[in-house]
Amino acid sequence: MQVLAQNQLRLDVSLIDYVLLALYFAFVLGIGYLARRSVSTSLDFFLSGRSLPAWMTGLAFISANLGAIEIMGMSATGAEYGMPTMHYFWAAAIPAMLFLGIVMMPFYYGSKVRSVPEFMLRRFGPTTHLVNGITFAVAQVLIAGVNLYLLGSIVNVLLGWPLWVSVVVAALIVLSYTTLGGLSAAIYNEVLQFFVIIAALLPLTITGLVKVGGWQGLVDKVDAGPGGAEQMSAWPATELTGFNNGFLSVVGIIFGLGFVLGFGYWTTNFVEVQRAMASKSMSAARRTPIIGAFAKMFIPFIVIVPGMIAAVAIPDLTAYKQTGQGNVDYNDALLLLMRDLLPNGVLGIAITGLLAAFMAGMAANLSSFNTVFTYDIWQSYIVKEKPDHYYLNLGRWVTVGATIVAIGTAFIAAGYSNLMDYLQQLFSFFNAPLFATFILGLLWKRMTPAAGWTGLVAGTLSAISVFALAETGVFNLPGQGASFVGAGTAFVVDIAVSVVVSLATQPKPAAQLVGLVHSLTPKESLRHSTTGEDAGWYRSPGLLAGVVLAITIILNIAFG
Numbered sequence: 001m002q003v004l005a006q007n008q009l010r011l012d013v014s015l016i017d018y019v020l021l022a023l024y025f026a027f028v029l030g031i032g033y034l035a036r037r038s039v040s041t042s043l044d045f046f047l048s049g050r051s052l053p054a055w056m057t058g059l060a061f062i063s064a065n066l067g068a069i070e071i072m073g074m075s076a077t078g079a080e081y082g083m084p085t086m087h088y089f090w091a092a093a094i095p096a097m098l099f100l101g102i103v104m105m106p107f108y109y110g111s112k113v114r115s116v117p118e119f120m121l122r123r124f125g126p127t128t129h130l131v132n133g134i135t136f137a138v139a140q141v142l143i144a145g146v147n148l149y150l151l152g153s154i155v156n157v158l159l160g161w162p163l164w165v166s167v168v169v170a171a172l173i174v175l176s177y178t179t180l181g182g183l184s185a186a187i188y189n190e191v192l193q194f195f196v197i198i199a200a201l202l203p204l205t206i207t208g209l210v211k212v213g214g215w216q217g218l219v220d221k222v223d224a225g226p227g228g229a230e231q232m233s234a235w236p237a238t239e240l241t242g243f244n245n246g247f248l249s250v251v252g253i254i255f256g257l258g259f260v261l262g263f264g265y266w267t268t269n270f271v272e273v274q275r276a277m278a279s280k281s282m283s284a285a286r287r288t289p290i291i292g293a294f295a296k297m298f299i300p301f302i303v304i305v306p307g308m309i310a311a312v313a314i315p316d317l318t319a320y321k322q323t324g325q326g327n328v329d330y331n332d333a334l335l336l337l338m339r340d341l342l343p344n345g346v347l348g349i350a351i352t353g354l355l356a357a358f359m360a361g362m363a364a365n366l367s368s369f370n371t372v373f374t375y376d377i378w379q380s381y382i383v384k385e386k387p388d389h390y391y392l393n394l395g396r397w398v399t400v401g402a403t404i405v406a407i408g409t410a411f412i413a414a415g416y417s418n419l420m421d422y423l424q425q426l427f428s429f430f431n432a433p434l435f436a437t438f439i440l441g442l443l444w445k446r447m448t449p450a451a452g453w454t455g456l457v458a459g460t461l462s463a464i465s466v467f468a469l470a471e472t473g474v475f476n477l478p479g480q481g482a483s484f485v486g487a488g489t490a491f492v493v494d495i496a497v498s499v500v501v502s503l504a505t506q507p508k509p510a511a512q513l514v515g516l517v518h519s520l521t522p523k524e525s526l527r528h529s530t531t532g533e534d535a536g537w538y539r540s541p542g543l544l545a546g547v548v549l550a551i552t553i554i555l556n557i558a559f560g
Helices: 015-036 042-050 054-063 069-081 083-090 094-110 116-124 126-159 163-212 214-224 228-232 246-268 270-277 282-298 300-313 315-323 330-341 346-382 388-415 419-443 449-471 481-504 541-559
Strands: none
Touching: 015 163, 015 346, 054 163, 054 270, 054 282, 069 083, 069 126, 069 300, 069 315, 069 330, 069 346, 083 228, 083 246, 083 282, 083 300, 083 541, 094 116, 094 246, 094 270, 094 282, 094 541, 116 126, 116 270, 116 346, 116 419, 116 449, 126 163, 126 330, 126 346, 126 388, 126 419, 126 449, 163 214, 163 300, 163 330, 163 346, 163 388, 214 228, 214 300, 246 270, 246 419, 246 481, 270 282, 270 346, 282 300, 282 541, 300 315, 300 330, 315 330, 330 346, 346 388, 419 449, 419 481, 449 481
């Protein structure tokens, strides 16, 4: 990304825009201060005392994902590839979110674990637990760096400060409320941020469509531009996947993106799972990702579509798409659209929405990082059996440390013209092998502790190898093909290594796997309550998931 303080990206901000920003930050810091009063134990700090209702954790679930990945990354990918970007939502996210709610959450919530790595500890043992804890921690500070870089970039555009100053100031804002109130502060702010983000992006989408002559005008302009009519159809998405063959491209979307990357992210990523685990009951925990899925279905229309509009309506970006040269790139799509279309006041809301999105994403990364580092690394292997207050204080200091590291990793993101390329590579390294180990261990009681960590390591190394081969030109995988192939390779290698190692090593006794392996877990323990606050047909996770799936299928057909 070019330095965002260049004249062509400077936003014409007035006093009213600054007032709106100041009010928002006052609310954010006030929420953090008030949430601190409810934090007296480490469980309060890391998991909100398991006391939050489903509607709140559901909105926080989706808001935590509305960071750089969704807002700038998806708008950039929409500007570059068009409608095929919808697959990140309708193929990669929705099915996995429903699977998490229906199948996975009973195991997570019922086992009363405090994190996904802790679940791996019970299923496989300390070596797998440590490998998972370390790789997850590394992934979170890298991803937090993406959110922080973009957050600092907006401050850079707004005030003209040097980028490094903007990054540090942005980090301090998120650090303040996350350190004060822990997960509760993060979740309360994520609920607020969800509505702020919608209020920011919806007017931008509507105004953009008016500028290009409505939906048909957008279709005509995209058809006439680089990429042509294929960019208005979600399938077969050959430009996105990097495969020239339509059949292989569809396989890449369904298996590489939809199954391996999608299920790997949504079902094992503690950033998301942590929100559901903060719910007050198993029923609420199961409904959390399903409630999030209702919103997730329609987010593309206020994230991807503005990127597509920017690519045909903003001359600077249109020229970049045609030639690959210029002072802007795809990551600037939303900023360029805001600069040209929004009046003062509405511009302030839009800027606030972007800042809210990046803060939600970074806060989610920090709150999950401090939980895993404190519980799964420090308490398990470095300093054991200390009083609870010790780990509560440590969690706050870990949050400070993670923020400092994220400031450093923020600048890694600067080398990518489309940040989704970077994010998908990270997911292929960390999420794809974890999902393979997790799902095989859940379904196959014969899988052994040794297979747990060897499969993880082998899968991660294979994904890194595919990335290295693509970067050096051995494989020709343009677009995001390297991440799709890497994810698929990691999954297959992980499964293969796990099976071979399992057949050569000793499994854990069946009695130790109750609640951790599907076939050994009594069905009664996986059922949720249907009385009291969990009563009512409209609270049925199965019914809600069916409605979401039906609407998603209709959307795929309508825009396919």
